Amino acid sequence: xxxxxxxxxxxxxxxxxxxxxxxxxxxxxxxxxxxxxxxxxxxxxxxxxxxxxxxxxxxxxxxxxxxxxxxxxxxxxxxxxxxxxxxxxxxxxxxxxxxxxxxxxxxxxxxxxxxxxxxxxxxxxxxxxxxxxxxxxxxxxxxxxxxxxxxxxxxxxxxxxxxxxxxxxxxxxxxxxxxxxxxxxxxxxxxxxxxxxxxxxxxxxxxxxxxxxxxxx
Amino acid sequence: xxxxxxxxxxxxxxxxxxxxxxxxxxxxxxxxxxxxxxxxxxxxxxxxxxxxxxxxxxxxxxxxxxxxxxxxxxxxxxxxxxxxxxxxxxxxxxxxxxxxxxxxxxxxxxxxxxxxxxxxxxxxxxxxxxxxxxxxxxxxxxxxxxxxxxxxxxxxxxxxxxxxxxxxxxxxxxxxxxxxxxxxxxxxxxxxxxxxxxxxxxxxxxxxxxxxxxxxx
Numbered sequence: 001x002x003x004x005x006x007x008x009x010x011x012x013x014x015x016x017x018x019x020x021x022x023x024x025x026x027x028x029x030x031x032x033x034x035x036x037x038x039x040x041x042x043x044x045x046x047x048x049x050x051x052x053x054x055x056x057x058x059x060x061x062x063x064x065x066x067x068x069x070x071x072x073x074x075x076x077x078x079x080x081x082x083x084x085x086x087x088x089x090x091x092x093x094x095x096x097x098x099x100x101x102x103x104x105x106x107x108x109x110x111x112x113x114x115x116x117x118x119x120x121x122x123x124x125x126x127x128x129x130x131x132x133x134x135x136x137x138x139x140x141x142x143x144x145x146x147x148x149x150x151x152x153x154x155x156x157x158x159x160x161x162x163x164x165x166x167x168x169x170x171x172x173x174x175x176x177x178x179x180x181x182x183x184x185x186x187x188x189x190x191x192x193x194x195x196x197x198x199x200x201x202x203x204x205x206x207x208x209x210x211x212x213x214x215x216x217x
Numbered sequence: 218x219x220x221x222x223x224x225x226x227x228x229x230x231x232x233x234x235x236x237x238x239x240x241x242x243x244x245x246x247x248x249x250x251x252x253x254x255x256x257x258x259x260x261x262x263x264x265x266x267x268x269x270x271x272x273x274x275x276x277x278x279x280x281x282x283x284x285x286x287x288x289x290x291x292x293x294x295x296x297x298x299x300x301x302x303x304x305x306x307x308x309x310x311x312x313x314x315x316x317x318x319x320x321x322x323x324x325x326x327x328x329x330x331x332x333x334x335x336x337x338x339x340x341x342x343x344x345x346x347x348x349x350x351x352x353x354x355x356x357x358x359x360x361x362x363x364x365x366x367x368x369x370x371x372x373x374x375x376x377x378x379x380x381x382x383x384x385x386x387x388x389x390x391x392x393x394x395x396x397x398x399x400x401x402x403x404x405x406x407x408x409x410x411x412x413x414x415x416x417x418x419x420x421x422x423x424x425x426x427x428x429x430x431x432x433x434x
Binding site: 056 | 268272273275283288290291316319322326327334342344348351359363366
């Protein structure tokens with residue numbers, strides 16, 4: 001079955017791996033599924049043809065035969081459910097791995113994405129500089145309990161899972177802010193995720209795309 | 218198997234059904250699973266005993282035998298996976314229903330919860346009144362494509378699913394703002410969700426809790 005995902009024709013982050021196609025590429029690499037990429041310009045993402053696939057006009061989408069999905073969490077979950085390697089077999093452990101996916105996307109990522117609002121959507125507003133420390137404090141309110149829970153463990157709950165894949169993908173975005181370094185165990189956790197060969201392959205592929213030299217995948 | 222969930226001892230919304238235990242109660246009612254509620258004070262939610270269940274110190278949690286989950290999306294998914302009635306049997310339709318759960322929690326709810334930041338977390342800041350229209354505009358940017366996608370359909374993708382349950386639960390919070398009425402098909406969609414007997418039972422149960430008269434469930 002051929003898998004096609006969409007990604008930015010040129011990622012706005014210049015290839016830092018922050019666009020959400022990276023987490024989908026990572027999941028596909030973890031389970032050894034080949035895929036092709038259909039790059040989209042910013043304009044094409046907002047057009048009706050793409051909104052048929054994702055009403056919110058964003059990347060990534062995922063096409064496999066008759067199935068079309070959007071929403072990176074849902075795509076990673078679909079891959080994890082179909083292919084071995086990203087969810088534990090034991091029922092309770094599986095439910096907890098899925099729990100960490102939802103936690104990353106609903107309890108951690110929204111606080112982190114507020115940085116984008118302050119910097120870009122409201123970057124020209126007089127309150128931008130005063131708001132940034134407040135946004136950072138709300139991020140810390142999420143990172144502190146996450147750090148406490150992780151402790152000295154390698155991954156959030158036993159073996160590496162789709163929960164870790166999404167959580168690392170969400171935390172990655174904080175690298176440049178310096179906040180991650182306030183929680184050394186979380187910084188090390190992210191580094192462990194990035195060191196995985198599957199992540200490396202995904203990163204190289206998105207970088208090649210972002211810099212205009214897409215390698216064959 | 219006994220199911221125990223946690224909820225606010227007294228919900229800060231006074232029983233409007235906006236606390237996240239309501240969506241878990243609703244899912245349990247849809248599939249006909251009895252449950253008991255362990256109410257928690259604001260203080261108890263932040264203590265170590267509860268943080269063992271949910272590191273972020275929030276409600277709801279879900280206990281069933283050896284399994285303990287937090288994160289309302291993960292709990293609703295767990296219920297939907299175990300019990301018939303909230304996910305379609307056909308594989309692709311099932312994946313799309315799960316996609317709508319993630320979309321509600323990651324692409325719609327964060328924009329809506331910014332209202333809480335403006336009103337409460339930053340309610341005393343000089344920029345609060347000027348920011349509110351910007352937050353509302355970002356909510357509209359999510360509601361417009363959602364409204365276009367829903368069109369005149371009853372539910373997001375065929376029969377009522379866990380995707381609709383979460384999406385309606387997320388949109389409910391907008392009722393008081395008036396924004397929902399700008400998209401009559403979404404307002405009608407939410408009303409259809411609320412009219413379901415299972416939602417009604419969940420709502421009555423959380424209201425009784427919030428007002429100090431918990432009915433037996």
